[in-house]
Amino acid sequence: MSELAVPSEGILPTQWLRKAVSQGLISSDRTVPDSSFQPASLDLRLGERAYRLRCSFLPGPKTVAERLKEYEMGHVDLRDGAILERNRPYLIPLLERLDLPESLRAKANPRSSTGRVDVFTRVISDRGFTFDDVAPGYRGPLYLEVVSRSFTIRVETGISLNQLRLIHGTARFTDSEIAELHGQTPLLFKGGKPIPEKELVVSGGLFLSLDMRGDPEGTVGYQARKNSRLLDLSVEYAHDPADFWEPVNKEEGDRAVLEPEEFYLLLSQESVRIPPNYAAEMTAYDPTSGELRTHYAGFFDPGFGHSEHEPQVGS
Template sequence: MSIAGILPDTEITDLAARGAINCDLPFVDTQVQPASLDLRLGHTAYRLRASFLPGRSRTVQDVLGSGLVMHELDLTGGAVLETGCVYLVPLMETLALNGDVSAAMNPKSSTGRIDVFTRVIADQATTFDHAPAGYTGPLYVEISPRTFSILARPGDRLVQARFRRGLRQATREITVSVDLEGFDGKVGYRARRHSGLIDLAKIGQHDPRDFWEEIDVRQGRMILDPGEFYILASREPVIIPLDEAAEMAPIAPEIGEFRAHYAGFFDPGFGVAEAGGTGGRAVLEVRGRDVPFFLEHSQAAARLVYEPMAARPARPYGMQGSNYQAQKLKLAKYFSG
């Protein structure tokens, strides 16, 4: 009898072997994570007039053919996706799900930390970031850089998919708060406006001083300015046991004064001592909204919603060269230092 829950790396590989995940190219190293699969950009980006959902009766291509596309970009040699614009890129991976296995998608941690907003769209979709059980067809990613323009190429990985057998079942919830007492004399980073380009192929090669302003310790409090983007960290260490995965969700959507994350999925093994994760914090990707907002140390910022794994992963998070295991306050992998 198959066990319900989030599928681990071994079962994701098995899905591909059975044709439930398809691609003309084989998976690359680290593409299969402990409980998720990185999805790769294809060769074309469509510059859109607006975001959309196709609805139950249409495919994505039906909508693209209705006048929504402004122009096309060839990503083969690299193309700039500019801030304030909306793009749609077909993903290399397609799905042919069967049984009761569905897929949910979210931005990778490195994507959220550079303020690139992404959502995955499937044919006949009425919601973003979801492919229901039985779905057969392509996947597309909507990309909207908010602060930094990016240089993208085929094969770049901005989003990931996790596969769930059975219905979603939350086992517990934990509230995380913001740390404003500081790490090595700073509490966070504020994105600089009108910065240069982030090349997604250049890992660890961008000078953070060109893109970020450090926020010094200021007696455990700060003011979030409307429209500005910040990197902060949780006060509490986060631990994701090997038999669970977790997703970060807003603590109180009705407040409306700041958004606490873009990328919110935690693989099993994050923060686990045996996997080298002692003391790992949740990094909070925070955007101020509407009016200035007074933020204090220990203020609740988000919820971690835990789900059971269908089985433990063969390689827990941190066992395959993770960029963020045991992190405190940490920028995306694209930056040096």
């Protein structure tokens, strides 16, 4: 294992991720393709088997392979593609493994395309006590738990459902630092204009609200259809959205009633801009504010919603 001479604290950008791969901190028996490198994260690829689980688990003081013997209910071969059933947890060894120095830790999250189709994923590592967090100095394989909540899906070896960030030191901003950054270079916009600092809601991060105005037909979002067709995640632009989504229309008073345990795609009222030298993460909604998970996918790349031209309006 070699030490990566990272110059400063924070999340490693793509040029440092490439160095991490070239120095063996991230390795794979298959070449890591250029398409896996994102501005501040690396797409992780599915391995050759998916193990059916009777329940989710964390390995605790043991390795994942040791714990898997207690929870496995057979497996399916992913090399030629396989179907994963709804609401069934699967554990898939990933093609990438880590050999981190003590100065680096890792954080995983679903890709945005994965979260948008209600596929719940989280990484576990040997002797780990939390999901998606990989301890400094970790040496070993990575595994992905996959649960498709709304659709029956098809996956195959080599496709990516989640991504990994490498972190050196402290990367998280305090609320006061977020507010200060917004004052210097706006992060949130409404109606094409920066949100005034006095209207900014900051508490453990920035809060976003829903846009319930709707289009001319009154549509404010979409709900996942029940008993839809098979969703093949190994192909792109091959599905009709109408086969999987039905519109959600607002009620009088610009509001909508959401059914428990159903999955929706809704727009935020605010547009987001991440400056090129920063990154961000979307976190689950605070349960004290309501029983609602806002998003499975968490990473905003550097430069999301940013434009080289004025005015800035976000995305």
